[in-house]
Amino acid sequence: MPPGPFPLPIIGNLHQLGKSPYKSLKALSDRYGGGLMTLYMGSVPTVLISDPSLVREIMIKHNDQIIDRYNSGSALIIGREKNLLFSKGSFWIKYRNVFSAAMNNARKFNVSSRIEKQAISLNNHFKVIANTYQVFNPHDFIRKYSLNGVIDYSFSDSVEYDSETDHIAIKAAEIMEENLASGNPQDFIPMLAPFYQDKKAKLAAAVGQVWDYCDSAIQVHRKTLIADKPRDLLDLLLVEIEKSDQKDFYNDLDLSRCLTDLIVAGHETVAITLGWLIIYMANNQDIQEKVYQELNRVVGAGNTPSLSNRKDTSLLNACIQEVMRIRTAAPLALPRKASSDIHVGGYVIPKDTQVLMNVYGLAMDDKHWDRPEEFIPERWISNISSSSDSVNNTDAFIPFGVGPRMCVGMGVAKDELFYCASQMLMNFRWMPIDDKQIDDEGIARIALEYKQYQVRIENR
Numbered sequence: 001m002p003p004g005p006f007p008l009p010i011i012g013n014l015h016q017l018g019k020s021p022y023k024s025l026k027a028l029s030d031r032y033g034g035g036l037m038t039l040y041m042g043s044v045p046t047v048l049i050s051d052p053s054l055v056r057e058i059m060i061k062h063n064d065q066i067i068d069r070y071n072s073g074s075a076l077i078i079g080r081e082k083n084l085l086f087s088k089g090s091f092w093i094k095y096r097n098v099f100s101a102a103m104n105n106a107r108k109f110n111v112s113s114r115i116e117k118q119a120i121s122l123n124n125h126f127k128v129i130a131n132t133y134q135v136f137n138p139h140d141f142i143r144k145y146s147l148n149g150v151i152d153y154s155f156s157d158s159v160e161y162d163s164e165t166d167h168i169a170i171k172a173a174e175i176m177e178e179n180l181a182s183g184n185p186q187d188f189i190p191m192l193a194p195f196y197q198d199k200k201a202k203l204a205a206a207v208g209q210v211w212d213y214c215d216s217a218i219q220v221h222r223k224t225l226i227a228d229k230p231r232d233l234l235d236l237l238l239v240e241i242e243k244s245d246q247k248d249f250y251n252d253l254d255l256s257r258c259l260t261d262l263i264v265a266g267h268e269t270v271a272i273t274l275g276w277l278i279i280y281m282a283n284n285q286d287i288q289e290k291v292y293q294e295l296n297r298v299v300g301a302g303n304t305p306s307l308s309n310r311k312d313t314s315l316l317n318a319c320i321q322e323v324m325r326i327r328t329a330a331p332l333a334l335p336r337k338a339s340s341d342i343h344v345g346g347y348v349i350p351k352d353t354q355v356l357m358n359v360y361g362l363a364m365d366d367k368h369w370d371r372p373e374e375f376i377p378e379r380w381i382s383n384i385s386s387s388s389d390s391v392n393n394t395d396a397f398i399p400f401g402v403g404p405r406m407c408v409g410m411g412v413a414k415d416e417l418f419y420c421a422s423q424m425l426m427n428f429r430w431m432p433i434d435d436k437q438i439d440d441e442g443i444a445r446i447a448l449e450y451k452q453y454q455v456r457i458e459n460r
């Protein structure tokens with residue numbers, strides 16, 4: 001196996017990860033060099049990939065050996081291996097295919113206008129705040145927006161921004177995130193499992209509530225579906241399943257579990273990225289002003305930004321890319337598992353090893369970036385592609401993972417980020433509440449989260 005730090009019995013190398021596991025992993029992988037490092041997460045043998053060409057070699061060339069996830073006990077609770085995130089083999093292929101097809105068709109039927117509508121509602125709410133000159137914490141609002149983005153796009157459902165009533169999906173998503181965000185030691189140290197039964201039960205109950213929520217949406221959609229007038233992703237999925245020559249394979253319970261993943265994987269990731277974007281914009285007034293000028297020029301004062309503007313808003317796109325690089329929402333992506341021995345870079349990754357992509361380490365590596373610790377959106381400008389919404393990514397930028405199992409919601413995430421960011425920055429000036437910069441250090445949980453903060457906004 002690749003070299004790595006000496007593991008202790010039971011805990012392996014967990015003690016070396018400290019308070020900032022991503023920084024510690026980067027420092028360790030720098031020390032062992034070569035782009036591949038072995039470490040033990042408790043009793044779980046793990047290989048961390050920190051070199052862009054090895055990421056591609058393993059995730060693309062050896063794709064069929066690395067397509068499965070390494071599933072911890074918590075992962076098994078979320079989907080019982082019958083969901084998109086954690087399933088394998090033909091189950092995963094069949095469901096991933098219908099989701100990918102339905103998401104492609106969603107473009108044709110302009111389902112993302114639902115996300116645009118959510119961005120408009122959120123901004124109307126911000127307008128009320130701006131008019132009263134309140135200092136406020138944007139966290140709950142952007143979380144509602146990212147949840148609404150997913151549930152409006154998927155089920156034509158949403159939560160009011162000023163409502164105190166918790167939507168079932170929000171409540172459950174919060175419990176799920178709370179139970180997953182800090183990592184679960186029992187996932188790596190099996191002897192701790194008896195001490196975490198309560199936590200496990202809470203997680204299972206919350207997941208069950210979201211399955212039920214998705215299942216009721218399926219029943220309602222089946223009754224009201226008009227095949228040539230799809231309203232949302234779920235309509236498109238039902239159409240896709242109906243026309244599949246293997247339609248007997250699909251069932252409502254498994255479909256609810258796959259739909260639940262959209263909430264699990266799509267809620268926190270987008271909210272965290274938006275929360276970081278606000279911090280970097282408030283801390284970099286000069287860049288924020290240039291983005292505002294760009295939006296005014298491209299979209300035109302008084303108009304609402306649309307996806308067709310995206311190819312011309314190169315600085316805004318660059319700011320979003322740079323936030324996703326410097327404070328990536330999924331610093332180790334999602335774990336994969338070697339399904340047979342993989343021979344790579346002169347080493348063997350043995351069958352059943354957990355394999356992680358060092359998304360954070362790659363994004364912070366000065367071999368690939370000039371001054372990686374600094375927020376420099378301009379670094380993306382020369383890479384901006386004129387043909388699409390985004391940029392020609394360098395190989396060291398992999399926030400959505402790599403290969404056929406990369407994030408299925410990437411297009412939705414990019415639409416959500418563009419709609420929200422363009423409106424927020426066109427309508428308001430975002431400022432720290434005093435002359436100090438907002439803390440941009442972050443807290444390392446499963447995601448790289450920001451510390452709660454307050455801002456002031458002014459109408460433009």
Ligand code: HEM
Binds near residue numbers: 085150262266334
């Ligand atoms: C900034 C936002 C997001 C980031 C950074 C992100 C990142 C990721 C990453 C790193 C993976 C694992 C990829 C791999 O193994 O190679 C993933 C998987 C996944 N993501 Fe996202 N994601 C985001 C938003 C979303 C959204 C909005 C949705 C749903 C609408 C979503 C749904 C999923 C699903 C279902 C998977 C599992 C795919 C599979 O196993 O086949 N994600 N995401």
